[in-house]
Amino acid sequence: MALTAVLRLPARALLRPWALLRGVALGRTEAAAGIRNGARRFGSQHVLVEPAAAAGVAVMKLRNPPVNSLSLELLTELVISLEKLENDKVFRGVILTSDCPSVFSSGLDLRELCGRNPARYAEFWKAVQEMWLRFYLSNLVLVAAINGACPAGGCLLSLTCDYRVLADNPKYLMGLNETLLGIVAPFWFKDSIMNTIGHRATEQALQLGSLLPPAEALQVGMVDQVVPEDQLLSTALSVMAKWLAVPDHARQLTKSMIRQATADRLLKQRDADIQNFVSFISKDAIQKSLQTYLEKLKQKKG
Ligand SMILES: CCCCC/C=C\CCCC/C=C/C(=O)SCCNC(=O)CCNC(=O)[C@H](O)C(C)(C)COP(=O)(O)OP(=O)(O)OC[C@H]1O[C@@H](n2cnc3c(N)ncnc32)[C@H](O)[C@@H]1OP(=O)(O)O
Numbered sequence: 335m336a337l338t339a340v341l342r343l344p345a346r347a348l349l350r351p352w353a354l355l356r357g358v359a360l361g362r363t364e365a366a367a368g369i370r371n372g373a374r375r376f377g378s379q380h381v382l383v384e385p386a387a388a389a390g391v392a393v394m395k396l397r398n399p400p401v402n403s404l405s406l407e408l409l410t411e412l413v414i415s416l417e418k419l420e421n422d423k424v425f426r427g428v429i430l431t432s433d434c435p436s437v438f439s440s441g442l443d444l445r446e447l448c449g450r451n452p453a454r455y456a457e458f459w460k461a462v463q464e465m466w467l468r469f470y471l472s473n474l475v476l477v478a479a480i481n482g483a484c485p486a487g488g489c490l491l492s493l494t495c496d497y498r499v500l501a502d503n504p505k506y507l508m509g510l511n512e513t514l515l516g517i518v519a520p521f522w523f524k525d526s527i528m529n530t531i532g533h534r535a536t537e538q539a540l541q542l543g544s545l546l547p548p549a550e551a552l553q554v555g556m557v558d559q560v561v562p563e564d565q566l567l568s569t570a571l572s573v574m575a576k577w578l579a580v581p582d583h584a585r586q587l588t589k590s591m592i593r594q595a596t597a598d599r600l601l602k603q604r605d606a607d608i609q610n611f612v613s614f615i616s617k618d619a620i621q622k623s624l625q626t627y628l629e630k631l632k633q634k635k636g
Pocket of ligand 1: 400511
């Protein structure tokens with residue numbers, strides 16, 4: 335970026351060099367680098383963050399086409415983006431949504447679970463843990479505006495949020511379907527859903543690997559609201575306004591009081607959980623199941 339262009343930027347942009355550096359790294363223009371109508375905007379390859387119409391609110395969009403599978407890169411960028419927002423005192427709430435048509439997130443990237451070496455599995459699982467811990471314990475208000483299918487790890491990501499709004503479309507199925515892939519959702523996936531929909535509903539949803547359409551997701555409490563697709567963002571903003579009307583310190587301490595014990599269960603055994611994952615996913619039978627599932631997904635089109 336030329337010096338003259340830098341000098342034309344508002345002073346507050348210069349106080350946040352990461353926003354500029356990101357723009358420079360991506361070779362973008364001044365507007366795309368983060369300054370549009372006086373509002374900051376930043377992005378990485380797979381996560382786009384822009385200020386919402388409401389003060390103090392950012393919209394974080396997943397953009398890993400075609401289906402926002404949670405690769406190591408996307409998971410890492412999600413955590414970095416959230417951290418930037420948490421460190422920027424301007425922001426108090428984030429609306430999490432998808433930039434890919436009709437899919438919120440297809441869950442963990444199956445290519446990360448197949449045919450890799452143990453070190454890579456361990457690195458990937460650490461990133462999944464990190465994403466969950468950082469989003470689950472974030473002191474920002476997180477509202478998921480779910481604008482597409484939301485299976486497995488995608489559902490987990492939405493469960494870290496304080497509130498979920500789902501667009502009303504029968505194709506937007508949601509749930510933890512791990513058992514249908516022949517794999518097992520770890521205890522902290524189970525804790526996330528059980529804290530949301532309760533014990534009995536979890537017994538069914540998790541064992542059956544249920545993917546629920548909007549009306550059923552609402553009925554069981556997996557989402558808090560189902561709205562027509564064209565009202566998704568405005569609803570998320572209204573919800574956000576209600577949550578932001580509460581003083582931050584009181585809400586944050588309350589959130590932590592409710593969620594910390596669940597997070598601590600993982601924090602106390604992160605390494606063991608990684609080892610468990612690596613040995614489970616490396617088994618021949620599990621690899622076979624996953625390969626078959628991936629093949630079926632690919633054949634679906636043909
Ligand atoms: C007792 C000890 C326990 C220890 C536990 C240890 C480990 C296990 C835990 C692991 C937890 C795993 C969590 C996960 O998240 S696994 C991922 C599960 N995800 C799914 O089942 C969703 C699969 N995808 C779909 O159902 C659909 O793709 C869709 C999201 C509904 C979108 O449908 P559509 O728009 O029709 O797109 P396509 O199906 O045509 O897909 C387009 C291409 O994307 C590829 N794809 C889809 N999903 C994934 C994925 N998750 N990862 C990688 N790639 C994916 C698909 O194959 C197509 O590829 P192509 O264009 O090359 O054919």
